[in-house]
Amino acid sequence: MSSHSTLDVHPLYGIMAEFATAGELVAAARKTHEAGFRKFDAYTPVPLHELDDAMDLHDNRVSLFTLIGAILGGSGGFTLASWISAKALPLNIGGRPLISIPMFIPVTFECTILIAGLTAAISMIMLNGLPLPYHPVFNVERFGAASKSKFFLCIETDDPKFDHAATVKFLESLNPEEVAEVAR
Amino acid sequence: MTTTEQSYAMSPQLADTVKKYQQTSAFVGLVFLALTISGYFFVGAQQFLRAYLVGCFFWFGAGIGCLGLLMVHLVTGGAWGMMIRRPLEAGTKTLYVMWLAFLPLLLMAPKLYLWADPAHAADKIVQAKALYLNMPFFWLRWVIYGAVWLGLTTLLNKWSKLEDETKSTDYSKKLEALSAPGIVAFFLTITFASVDFLMSLDPTWASTIYGFMQAVGAGLTALALIIAVLAMMTKYAPMDHAVTKKHLHDLGKLMFAFVMLWAYLNFSQLLIIWSGNLPQEITWYIRRLNGGWEWVSLSLLLLHFALPFALLLSQSLKRNANTISRIAIFIVCIRVVDLIWLVEPNFTSVDHPLLAISWLDLTAPIGFGGLWLALFFRALPERPLLPLGAPDLQKALNHGRDH
Structure with a gap:
């Protein structure tokens, strides 16, 4: 200048x-x-x-994206756990059903948090127009x-x-x- | 703008409303408690005691939850607590009566608690636990709980009053200094009390997370009740200009956290017992997942967790006094179902579980609720609605306003 x-x-x-x-x-x-x-x-x-x-x-688009990320993450985590246990490698563990819902909740929960957190951070950065x-x-x-x-x-x-x-x-x-x- | 020069006494309109609430609660409480007591003769002693335990422990939880939240606020500060400190203090004052309300359970323990029944004295499991589960020690523990709860309540309310009158920070410091060990005592006593009065209904079963679950449940009940009361008060002077949307938002977030913590603890217990699938542990869930009780369990999952969770995600629902108070009242109602679900299935056969609840399970919580609210609304107008002597009051009043 x-x-x-x-x-x-x-x-x-x-x-x-x-x-x-x-x-x-x-x-x-x-x-x-x-x-x-x-x-x-x-x-x-x-x-x-x-x-x-x-x-x-x-x-409020970050909230919306985060919610979508959370729903996708949660259902994805549950589907992954169910697919592994019932389809890819079915195992009878102590006579429990193959889709043993309580056992899949931790995976579902963690995937919800992971994908929601990543979506929140990435959508925030992108909506802010960063990197600038x-x-x-x-x-x-x-x-x-x-x-x-x-x-x-x-x-x-x-x-x-x-x-x-x-x-x-x-x-x-x-x-x-x-x-x-x-x-x- | 608001200043601390104001007295924050109840406006006449609010005082009238509170008086009306107090009289209605007292009337409803008396009628339903009388109905409940009549159940002792018409339905039977044991069913009466089961329902009595539900009502008594639930509303005791509302009182002890107020004490716990009050102490957490006194230690950590924060604008959310400043707005509800007086309602919390009024809530703790119900503990004098709620502690005494345990008396019939102690006097008639052999009719309710299997371990106290001489007919089961020869059972191996009862004998193995007799060192803890025996009547003299049961009475002694109840006296100790009373000393801790009522001691804390009396001192906290006394110093809070002096803090107001003298405006001296000496009392603020004393309140803080007592609350820190008070929180430790709170968790210890509520753990033992819930083992004594609820968990020992089934002396064959034990869960180490149980006490914490009851502490969190009590905290949720108390917080939901207090939010509903605060939302009601925001329609009247002086609270209409003291409480901001930000305060309600913060309290809503705290209630959201309690809802999640309740679900987290309940799920932790289920997951561990489900994974182990051991005969001495799984019976507790077999009783609650069969014979009709599975629908109660499912409705708890949906209405005690999923629905409040989904609603409380929304920022605008938390910031609106009408909506947050409706959610709070709904949570109080579903909390009663949780208590019924904890107590009643203990008395069903594990081989043929059957959903059977008595009308007493509804009249007892309503009766005790009327009593509790009457005591609460009597104590509430006694003091200014905000802690005038608290050092951070002005800061708390400015919370959510820009200047």
Whole structure:
């Protein structure tokens, strides 16, 4: 990047505000959503469950995929155990039925957890768009603090309501510690 | 926003509702206990005692479960416990009566417990276990349980009251310091008590996981009851603005964990006994998986585990006061079936098991339930609905609000 700092030289990704506390960020995110912005994101050093509500995020696809994974894993585990014991290698163990349900529950349970856990992790990573080698927010020098102590909110230029001067003014009205422009 | 400056006393509307609940429970309790006692004469002493044991042990479980949850909260903290601490304390106060309620079982033990019946004194298995299963020691253990349960209840409630009045953290520390060894004493006493009153119904059979199963069952009963009460209170001041969806969500998750733990423990016992298939162990399941009892076992699997499990997976059902309270009340009802299933099949023949329950098995739990709830709703309004002197109260109130 060149050292030009005027607005119209580099393509702009968005405007970013920096907050000192989680509470301020959640309040700011709520106001941003209420002001009609939709393409914005919050960056925090710790997970904040309140943000889902403040930003009105309702993407529950990970839960759905996990449930599907759990059902497939459970039925797969049970089918595998039944197939081995009744079809592939039938063994009479102490006169119990070949499909001895209680004995198959641990396998069924473990397969449920395994596949559900893997589905949850993989679908979370993929829905987050990871791996992502480049993200513009890192162009702001102070953004490194997002993994330590500071809380950031970035309104993107893609937002239909985005207007450079008005957005800067709006973010400044939220009492941030600093407002910065993010190069694309 | 809420502040700790408030008194959190019951609003008049809530006080009226609680009073109504208390009177209805007391009336229902008296009528059904009277019906149950009439069964002693009309149905027979042993059937009466079997049903009495179901009702008495179930509602004793609700009280002791409150004590266990209260101590876990006092040791670990957490916003979920702050909201239900007062209902839990009110629940522990029922233990004075529920402990005394064991008396008829002790007085008439030979009619209920085979090992106490002189006619079976010569049985080898009874003689082999006589060192533990004998009447004087049975009485002594009951006295020890009482000392532990009522001692803990009295001290925890006394210090909690002083914590409120003085706002001194000395009492908060004392409560915490007593609860840690209290939890150990809780598990030891409830293990021995469930061996004494439930497992010894069949002196030929033993399971080492049994006591823990009863502790978890009691915890689930207590938690479900308290969730239902809390959900009812969220419709009235001052709890309407104190309890957030996040609190209900946390309590719902805890109930979910208890449902799974109950299933896990019951299944562990079944798996081990099924694998071993030993004559001295399998009889317990033969009685419960034949002659009609298999349908009760199946309904426990479906209604005590699968259905609550599926419902409690949903986040929105846990966050809504109406739905979580309905699930909780359903769990309390199915818990009674679990108790009947633990007690009644012990009296059926292992060669020809037969599902036979008496109307007394229903009147006794309802009767004791009325009594328990009347005691509970009498104790609940005595104190502010939130622990005003607890150091983390403000933090707990802010749980689930962003500011």
